[in-house]
Structures are given as C-alpha cells and as structure tokens.
Amino acid sequence: MNQKKILLIDDELDILEILSYNLEKEGYDIHTATNGNEGIERAKEIIPDLILLDVMMPEKDGIETCQELRKIKELQKTLIVFLSARSEEFSQLAGFQAGANDYIVKLIKPKILISKVNALLQLTSQVSDNAKLIEIGDLIIDKDNFRVSKSGQQFLLPKKEFDLLYLLASNTEKVFKREEILEKVWGNDVIVGERTIDVHIRRLREKLGINTIQTLKGIGYKLIV
Numbered sequence: 001m002n003q004k005k006i007l008l009i010d011d012e013l014d015i016l017e018i019l020s021y022n023l024e025k026e027g028y029d030i031h032t033a034t035n036g037n038e039g040i041e042r043a044k045e046i047i048p049d050l051i052l053l054d055v056m057m058p059e060k061d062g063i064e065t066c067q068e069l070r071k072i073k074e075l076q077k078t079l080i081v082f083l084s085a086r087s088e089e090f091s092q093l094a095g096f097q098a099g100a101n102d103y104i105v106k107l108i109k110p111k112i113l114i115s116k117v118n119a120l121l122q123l124t125s126q127v128s129d130n131a132k133l134i135e136i137g138d139l140i141i142d143k144d145n146f147r148v149s150k151s152g153q154q155f156l157l158p159k160k161e162f163d164l165l166y167l168l169a170s171n172t173e174k175v176f177k178r179e180e181i182l183e184k185v186w187g188n189d190v191i192v193g194e195r196t197i198d199v200h201i202r203r204l205r206e207k208l209g210i211n212t213i214q215t216l217k218g219i220g221y222k223l224i225v
Contacts, residue, residue, distance in 0.1 A: 002138045008051075009039035010054040013034070016034070028117075036061065049078065056084070062078060070099035079101045080101055082100060082102070083104050093218065093219065096175050101175065132207055134166070150210075159201060160186070176221055
C-alpha cells in the first residue's frame with residue numbers, strides 16, 4: 001500500500017520537528033517547508049494527500065498560501081488543514097473561506113492531532129464526479145437508481161434534496177460554499193431565495209436523521225464522517 005504523503009508548512013522549526021517525528025511514527029511520508037512560497041513549490045512537486053499549514057508565516061501567510069494551493073488543478077483532492085496558534089473565530093472563518101478542510105488550534109495534544117489526521121485520511125470519501133454509488137457508514141447513495149438508504153431503510157428524495165446530499169457526500173471533508181452548492185445543484189440560470197439551501201438541509205436532517213451535516217455559519221456546509 002502506498003504511503004500517504006503529508007506536507008508540513010510552518011516557519012517554526014521545533015513544530016516541524018515534533019510533527020515530523022510523530023507522523024513518521026504513524027507511517028506517513030513527511031515533507032516540510034518553512035514558508036508559503038516554498039510550500040507551494042513542494043506541493044506541486046510531491047502532490048501530497050494532506051497539507052498541515054500555519055497561518056502566520058514570513059513571505060506569504062497561510063491564508064494566501066491556501067488560496068494559491070486551491071487554484072492548482074493537481075491539488076484539488078489534497079486536504080488542507082490549518083494548524084495555527086490563532087484561535088479567533090475570524091481567523092478560522094478566513095481559513096475556511098480560503099479553501100481549508102479543517103482548522104486546528106496548535107494547543108492540541110500530539111496524540112489527538114494524529115487521530116484527527118488518521119481520520120481525515122482514512123475516512124474522507126474521494127469520489128469522482130461520475131461515481132454511481134457512495135457508501136458512508138450505513139448511508140448508501142445510489143445515483144443510477146436515484147435511491148438513498150440508511151440502516152437498511154429506503155428513502156425516495158425529491159431531486160434537489162438527492163442532488164444536494166450526493167454533492168456533500170462526494171467529498172466528506174470538503175466545505176461546500178453556498179455559491180458552489182447553488183451553482184452545482186440549482187444551476188446558474190435558476191434564481192432561488194437565500195434560504196433555499198437551509199430549507200433543503202433541514203429536510204435532509206429530518207428525513208435521514210443525519211446529524212453530521214455541519215453548518216459553517218456564513219460559509220457553507222460539509223458532511224463529516
């Protein structure tokens with residue numbers, strides 16, 4: 001089995017050393033960079049499965065680095081997680097808006113961080129756009145037959161609810177921004193109210209009992225496993 005590649009981008013050498021040591025013990029292939037520009041070049045070279053990224057760095061900060069990484073086609077499936085000493089809500093919102101999959105405060109204990117990394121890499125559903133069947137735990141989404149089942153119970157969803165659920169499930173750790181959801185589910189030519197997505201999310205939660213559709217206020221939604 002191929003080793004999962006993780007790129008660590010941080011200007012604090014002691015942090016890089018600690019993270020590298022602990023993650024290499026878990027069997028990951030670790031690469032490092034000490035600033036945003038170097039991190040972008042390393043990411044292009046190795047195409048990592050996951051990037052752990054600091055916010056405050058010289059030359060190019062983490063937010064700008066994340067934005068540039070998200071523009072690189074080859075890195076669209078790469079998970080980007082901020083690991084920062086900044087815990088303010090506005091910093092976390094800025095991270096998600098830049099395209100991050102998660103935001104972790106640096107005070108976290110190494111064992112908990114490793115468990116989060118393991119969960120992200122092992123449980124993230126990397127499903128191609130033309131995939132016909134998605135299975136996440138006891139939730140099964142069958143695109144061919146337009147069916148959804150959970151714990152063996154079958155559900156027949158209206159088309160927009162089905163399309164919305166399928167989109168969220170297609171990448172379980174991605175934050176889907178509201179604009180992206182509207183474009184992919186309703187299309188650019190359809191004008192809908194601002195609360196349309198919220199209503200469909202609520203209906204999905206009520207019907208399927210899914211409490212893992214997470215709302216990121218002011219940004220969008222993600223389905224976590």
